[in-house]
Amino acid sequence: MKIAVDAMGGDHGPAVVVEGALAAAREFDASVVLVGDKAAIEREMARAGGVAKHVDIRHASQVVGMAESPSHALRRKRDSSLRIAAELVRDGEAAAFVSAGNTGAAMAISMFVIGVLPGVDRPAIAAVLPSLRGFTVLLDVGANVGPKPWHLLQFAIMGHVYARDILGQETPRVGLLSVGEEEGKGNELTREAYEQFKASALNFVGNVEGREIYNGNCDVVVTDGFTGNVALKISESLAETLAAMIREELTRDARSRLGAALVKPAIDRFRKRVDYTEMGGAPLLGINGGAIICHGASPAKAIKNAIRVAAEWAHAGLNEHIKAALKAEDVSRGGREGGHE
Numbered sequence: 135m136k137i138a139v140d141a142m143g144g145d146h147g148p149a150v151v152v153e154g155a156l157a158a159a160r161e162f163d164a165s166v167v168l169v170g171d172k173a174a175i176e177r178e179m180a181r182a183g184g185v186a187k188h189v190d191i192r193h194a195s196q197v198v199g200m201a202e203s204p205s206h207a208l209r210r211k212r213d214s215s216l217r218i219a220a221e222l223v224r225d226g227e228a229a230a231f232v233s234a235g236n237t238g239a240a241m242a243i244s245m246f247v248i249g250v251l252p253g254v255d256r257p258a259i260a261a262v263l264p265s266l267r268g269f270t271v272l273l274d275v276g277a278n279v280g281p282k283p284w285h286l287l288q289f290a291i292m293g294h295v296y297a298r299d300i301l302g303q304e305t306p307r308v309g310l311l312s313v314g315e316e317e318g319k320g321n322e323l324t325r326e327a328y329e330q331f332k333a334s335a336l337n338f339v340g341n342v343e344g345r346e347i348y349n350g351n352c353d354v355v356v357t358d359g360f361t362g363n364v365a366l367k368i369s370e371s372l373a374e375t376l377a378a379m380i381r382e383e384l385t386r387d388a389r390s391r392l393g394a395a396l397v398k399p400a401i402d403r404f405r406k407r408v409d410y411t412e413m414g415g416a417p418l419l420g421i422n423g424g425a426i427i428c429h430g431a432s433p434a435k436a437i438k439n440a441i442r443v444a445a446e447w448a449h450a451g452l453n454e455h456i457k458a459a460l461k462a463e464d465v466s467r468g469g470r471e472g473g474h475e
């Protein structure tokens with residue numbers, strides 16, 4: 135079971151990606167195909183310690199830029215590392231691909247090269263965030279800025295399956311992110327989606343506010359990609375700020391430094407709980423294969439763990455379970471509104 139890795143994606147290029155992929159091969163015994171400029175990959179492999187077991191290279195002559203439009207990447211970059219990685223999944227040569235590159239291009243290429251699952255109109259990016267009771271799945275966090283109510287229901291079903299099969303939450307509690315908990319609160323999208331969620335077989339707990347993402351009272355929080363992405367970026371910044379503030383206070387004076395030595399194990403555990411690199415990346419749910427989307431600034435540790443997450447996704451057979459769950463609900467526009475445009 136191989137994982138294709140877009141070696142040219144991300145802010146740091148192949149140096150960080152290759153280092154992370156080699157670490158995954160060594161620590162997790164993962165089988166990896168590095169896709170990109172062969173000479174650049176081989177150079178970075180030598181710098182990072184040489185060839186690792188179960189690591190292959192597939193040459194690609196083009197790179198999708200971080201600011202490049204998805205349509206341009208799809209039409210004009212047919213030999214890009216991102217597209218070749220997706221084609222390896224489509225052709226069954228890899229179970230999933232990992233990329234820290236252009237998110238919009240990754241989604242467009244995934245949809246048109248790999249395809250979507252039956253019952254899915256739009257894939258969704260699912261972020262796994264720490265909570266007081268384990269983890270919360272937040273989706274969508276960037277793939278769809280203007281979804282329709284039935285799209286949110288599709289996201290909810292996919293998030294439910296991911297939380298159940300990957301995170302081990304037997305009956306995930308699903309909430310709809312809104313500005314208040316009362317039924318009827320929110321904009322037109324959330325009010326219409328509320329009725330569809332309520333009519334579904336999901337363990338729907340109603341509208342939830344932003345605090346429910348972290349207090350552990352909800353396992354899956356569903357929203358549109360614009361709101362979800364803003365919430366995710368604020369969360370990442372807050373975690374970094376809190377860590378910096380704690381570090382600043384613990385080193386302020388001699389007494390603080392003494393106390394810091396005593397609480398260091400607890401601080402290390404806290405840092406690990408809020409460190410996004412521990413999860414590696416966010417799965418793009420709904421495509422007919424596996425894709426893990428990483429932060430553009432991902433360090434090697436994040437790439438390593440993204441490959442681990444991709445392997446876990448593949449081993450769990452998640453797509454078959456998502457297809458079954460979608461089939462059990464009529465989640466198309468035709469089913470929910472009585473007709474298509």
